[in-house]
Amino acid sequence: MTAPLDRLVLALAQVNSTVGAVDQNLACAKSARKRAAELGADLVMFSELFLAGYPPEDLVLKPAFQDACRAALDDLARDTADGGPAVLMGLPWMQDGFCHNAYALLDGGRIAAVRFKVDLPNYGVFDEKRVFHPGPAPGPVSFRGVRLGLPICEDIWQADVAETLAETGAEILLSPNGSPYWRGKDDERLAVATARVVESGLPLVYLNQIGGQDELVFDGASFVVNADCAVAGRLPAFEEAVARVVFERVGDGWRCVEAPSASQLGDDEADYAACVLGLRDYVQKNGFPGVALGMSGGVDSALCAAMAADALGADKVHAIMLPYRFTSGESLKDAEDCARALGLRYDVTPIAAAVEGVEAALSGLFAGTQRGVTEENIQARARGIILMSVSNKFGPMLVTTGNKSEMSVGYATLYGDMNGGFNPIKDLYKTQVFRLCRLRNGWKPFGALGPDGVVIPENIITKPPTAELRENQKDQDSLPPYEALDDMLECLVEKDMRVAEIVARGHESETVKKIERLLYLAEYKRRQSAPGVKVTKKNFGRDRRYPIVNRFRDPGLPAQTPDAALAPEFSAGARFEE
Numbered sequence: 001m002t003a004p005l006d007r008l009v010l011a012l013a014q015v016n017s018t019v020g021a022v023d024q025n026l027a028c029a030k031s032a033r034k035r036a037a038e039l040g041a042d043l044v045m046f047s048e049l050f051l052a053g054y055p056p057e058d059l060v061l062k063p064a065f066q067d068a069c070r071a072a073l074d075d076l077a078r079d080t081a082d083g084g085p086a087v088l089m090g091l092p093w094m095q096d097g098f099c100h101n102a103y104a105l106l107d108g109g110r111i112a113a114v115r116f117k118v119d120l121p122n123y124g125v126f127d128e129k130r131v132f133h134p135g136p137a138p139g140p141v142s143f144r145g146v147r148l149g150l151p152i153c154e155d156i157w158q159a160d161v162a163e164t165l166a167e168t169g170a171e172i173l174l175s176p177n178g179s180p181y182w183r184g185k186d187d188e189r190l191a192v193a194t195a196r197v198v199e200s201g202l203p204l205v206y207l208n209q210i211g212g213q214d215e216l217v218f219d220g221a222s223f224v225v226n227a228d229c230a231v232a233g234r235l236p237a238f239e240e241a242v243a244r245v246v247f248e249r250v251g252d253g254w255r256c257v258e259a260p261s262a263s264q265l266g267d268d269e270a271d272y273a274a275c276v277l278g279l280r281d282y283v284q285k286n287g288f289p290g291v292a293l294g295m296s297g298g299v300d301s302a303l304c305a306a307m308a309a310d311a312l313g314a315d316k317v318h319a320i321m322l323p324y325r326f327t328s329g330e331s332l333k334d335a336e337d338c339a340r341a342l343g344l345r346y347d348v349t350p351i352a353a354a355v356e357g358v359e360a361a362l363s364g365l366f367a368g369t370q371r372g373v374t375e376e377n378i379q380a381r382a383r384g385i386i387l388m389s390v391s392n393k394f395g396p397m398l399v400t401t402g403n404k405s406e407m408s409v410g411y412a413t414l415y416g417d418m419n420g421g422f423n424p425i426k427d428l429y430k431t432q433v434f435r436l437c438r439l440r441n442g443w444k445p446f447g448a449l450g451p452d453g454v455v456i457p458e459n460i461i462t463k464p465p466t467a468e469l470r471e472n473q474k475d476q477d478s479l480p481p482y483e484a485l486d487d488m489l490e491c492l493v494e495k496d497m498r499v500a501e502i503v504a505r506g507h508e509s510e511t512v513k514k515i516e517r518l519l520y521l522a523e524y525k526r527r528q529s530a531p532g533v534k535v536t537k538k539n540f541g542r543d544r545r546y547p548i549v550n551r552f553r554d555p556g557l558p559a560q561t562p563d564a565a566l567a568p569e570f571s572a573g574a575r576f577e578e
Helices: 022-038 057-061 063-082 160-167 185-200 267-285 299-312 329-342 352-362 373-394 404-409 430-440 458-462 482-494 499-503 509-521 523-527
Strands: 007-014 043-045 086-095 098-107 110-116 141-143 146-149 172-177 204-208 210-213 216-219 223-225 231-234 241-250 253-258 291-294 317-321 345-348
Touching: 007 022, 007 204, 022 043, 022 063, 022 086, 022 241, 057 063, 063 086, 063 098, 063 110, 086 110, 086 172, 098 141, 110 141, 146 160, 160 185, 172 185, 185 204, 185 223, 210 267, 216 267, 231 253, 267 299, 267 430, 291 299, 291 373, 299 317, 299 329, 299 430, 299 458, 317 329, 317 373, 329 345, 329 458, 352 373, 404 430, 404 482, 404 509, 430 458, 430 482, 482 499, 482 509, 499 509, 509 523
Parallel strands: 007 043, 043 086, 146 172, 172 204, 291 317, 317 345
Antiparallel strands: 007 241, 086 098, 098 110, 141 146, 204 223, 210 216, 223 231, 241 253
């Protein structure tokens, strides 16, 4: 028998897979395995469901897709007969008629072991109970005399699986993950991983997915924690990497003695990088040749233009200014200055003929009525038609540019400025948009393709925001200052706070109730909005699922105490009996 290893060289493959692109994912895995061999690795580890891409949602229920994933795994297993690194690979696995979220060890030309995910998340953006069957409590797998525990993603967010693995002899925990980004998530992951290390007494490798998938962005930021809870190494966030990690047997346990040490990004830097990666992967994985967007001279379109240039390169971004008689000379200059600073193709297409043509067509139907929001919205819809026509004619995806503050209160026009295929700033409040504009003028993320330096003119950041749909219009004619509005919205959306609690923060009661009302009324618009990058803990769509028909309004009362005299008699945890 071969003596157990005293030194384990592990390669962490933090590489970008694509949902459904099984052959492409297999080729990516083979390339990463080749790199792992160059690093002297005994074993290369991939993220959760790598062969399928994550999350595969209902695609994973298709037998043909299951077959394709298994065929790819068999192909990769045969490769391991060459004496090179063994492979830990995630995929959907059919067993006894059930589909499992699985992790397989490939070594010596065969599938040496398979383990199934036990805890299937069914909250927030996750819906795994819909498509996967939970596995039994797992034991470790033996790899060349080393007993490896393989808890899959959610399996380390509770104590049970890691505890079972430790009790059944695991020596190192290797956890493949598909953990999407939101602000502060890295600290949450580290806290969870550290808790499992404390409970099990074992070192833990946390390998996370990298890349964008629809609204979700996976930031990588993988790490290693030793048994003494010290962070032994980190991989970069929002960057692909195949990294060498070395464990050595020390006494009765194992210790990571070599690993990369990447620096962490600040919250705003991470948000910006997430938006860029999410936009890049959405465009490239869907096969668009580039993007187009309306350039208004405002802060939102300027930030989107900068993100698009950073994601794709300036040559793949077409900025179009669509002026009407309410568009100021200041906006015309700001839009052009920004486009030129970014190096974009920039065109000016006046919309007067389109707007006045629609108004002429409606003149009979609208006779005797006052001009108002309807006529203002014709401008937004004329712009939407022109931009969608450019997209249809030449193929670029239309980027829509509304921020979370606007989407929250419905200050966006259906079939107008809401037109588009993807929105990189959909989950950024207006105050965050301003911050990220200033950030980008002095910094850009690793791998960004846009120019260095100031790319968003100062005047765009400092002038009062306006939609310019009527004379002298300003956003704050009908909305509170954005600092106040965004605080109220964060309380209502992210924290589900009572109106009374928000008022206690210093806001006027009627204003809070107005914003809550607008939030509920705009649900029908959000259901029809383009997908966009998730950067907060609760985005619109996957995280926050509210009914469109909704007559509830918070009356503004303090928290109520139920009448104990009316409560049924039962102990906590007891079941009701019929």
